[in-house]
Amino acid sequence: MTRHPVERAFELAKSGSFSSIEDLREQLIAENFDNVHGHLVGSLRRQLIVLIAKSRQAS
Structure with a gap:
């Protein structure tokens, strides 16, 4: 099964x-x-930027 780059x-x-x-x-x-x-x-780019920031704060 091939993964999509957006999923990854x-x-x-x-x-x-x-x-x-x-x-x-x-x-x-x-x-x-x-x-x-x-x-x-x-x-998608904006969603990823927000998710990166939230994940960095949580870790």
């Missing part, structure tokens, strides 16, 4: 291990996801 992005954002969307993108690219920049735009 939300998993990573919840981990509390990333301080920015750029760090998260770099990780997705390192995990060989395609078209990372094309997937993480607009409202």
Whole structure:
């Protein structure tokens, strides 16, 4: 089963291990996801930024 980069992005954002969307993108690219920049735009990008911030505060 192939995972979608957006699904993985939300998993990573919840981990509390990333301080920015750029760090998260770099990780997705390192995990060989395609078209990372094309997937993480607009409202998805904003949701991930909020989730990263909340996860960092909680950890």
